[in-house]
Amino acid sequence: MKLFAIFGNPVSHSISPLLHNSVIEHFKEEACYGRYLLKNGDLLKEKFLFLKLKGVNVTVPHKEAAFRACDEVRGIAKEIEAVNTIVNENGKLIGYNTDAPGFYESIKDFRGVKKILILGAGGTAKAISLFLKKEGFEVEILNRSENRLNFFKEKGFRTFNWESFEISKYDLIVNTTSAGLSDNCLPVRENVLDALMKEAKYAVDVIYNKKTPFLKKAIDFNLSYKDGRDMLIYQAVIAFEYFFDKKYKRKNILEQMKEIIS
Ligand SMILES: NC(=O)c1ccc[n+]([C@@H]2O[C@H](COP(=O)([O-])OP(=O)(O)OC[C@H]3O[C@@H](n4cnc5c(N)ncnc54)[C@H](OP(=O)(O)O)[C@@H]3O)[C@@H](O)[C@H]2O)c1
Known part of the structure; x- marks a missing residue:
């Protein structure tokens, strides 16, 4: 029996067990996926090994x-310095980041996007900005405060805080803040967001299952949005591929996960 879990704090709200267990059942794998409230991140490896988890x-x-x-950390996770998927490969913990490619997959149906503004x-x-930059998009970052922008400056992004930002035209605006x-907060000042939305084609809020004030603005400005x-779903699909060593087709995993939360 292969055991998997989601580690987080809080973790009770997570729908990852639902997504993964539905595919496990569909493919008749001898496996189970649960939740684990991990209070202290420093104990992550110890708990992983103690619970004899596969991923x-x-x-x-x-x-x-x-x-x-x-x-060992593989792929874009090395640059992001954050891991959301770990697989036990012959006793070694191998880390990946599937949030980044998951986001990219989710916007592949947006046509004609060249320039992207990330809020937050x-x-x-x-994760999102590094992956999109690697895929050839022009990506700029706007954050409320200056402190967190250093990481992005070092990686060669054009960055702004609320005071230094000058409005220009972006095809896609992505809200990654928790506003x-x-x-009921907007992720930037309302007059700035209005000006951005007036010029943009698409808007994405990474918060899910909620019409945030940001998405309501996108609707007001008639943008295509998500x-x-x-x-x-896509980050879970890609994680599932790693968990089962790419044994199953992405299309089939996706179909099953979409069905379970439709
Ligand atoms: N859909 C998915 O699969 C998925 C995956 C991962 C995360 N998420 C969501 O992504 C969001 C961000 O997660 P994270 O881990 O990146 O958070 P984080 O590391 O804590 O970063 C939060 C960011 O939001 C900004 N912020 C917070 N409140 C704000 C406000 N009222 N106005 C303007 N900016 C504000 C912060 O700006 P300052 O630097 O100025 O404080 C910071 O840049 C969460 O809502 C999470 O649920 C979704």
């Missing part, structure tokens, strides 16, 4: 601790 997903606030806990400078912004998650549901 985990890692959510807030432990993605950086997961990066440090791995014996936290972990999700790092709107449990409040919440974070597709990103969530």
Whole structure:
């Protein structure tokens, strides 16, 4: 029996067990995926090995601790310095970041996107912006405060805080801040957001299953928009591929996960 889990704090709200167990059942794998409330990120490796897990997903606030806990980190996760998927390969913990490619997959149906503005400078912004830059998009970062922008400056991004920002035209605006998650805040000042939305074609909020104030603006300005549901599904699909060593077709995993949360 292969055991998997999601590590996080809080973790009770996570729909990862639902997504993964539905595919496990569909493919008749001898496996099970559960939740684990991990309070101390420094104990991640110890708990992983003690529970004899084959793999985990890692959510807030432990993605950086997961990066440090791995014996080897592969792909874009090395640059992001955050891991959300770990697989036990012959006793070694191998780390990946599937948030970044998950987001990219979720916007592949947006046509004609060249220039992207990322709102926010936290972990999700790092993952998304580095991946999109590698894929050839022109990516700029706007954050409320200056402190978190250093990471992006070092990686060669054009960055702004609220005071230094000058409005220009972007095809896609992505909200990666937590504004709107449990409040009614916009991620930037309203007059700035209005000016950005007037010029843009698309808007994505990585918060899922909620019409945030940011998405309501996108609707007002008649933009094509998405919440974070597709990103969530795609990051799970790619994680599942790693968990089962790419044994199953991405299309089939995706179909099953979409069906279970439709
Ligand atoms: N759909 C998915 O699969 C998926 C995956 C991962 C994360 N998420 C979502 O992504 C969001 C961000 O997660 P994270 O881990 O990147 O967070 P984080 O590292 O804590 O970063 C939070 C960012 O939001 C900004 N912020 C917070 N409140 C704000 C406000 N009221 N106005 C303007 N900016 C504000 C912060 O700016 P300052 O630097 O100025 O404080 C910071 O840049 C969460 O809502 C999470 O649920 C979704």
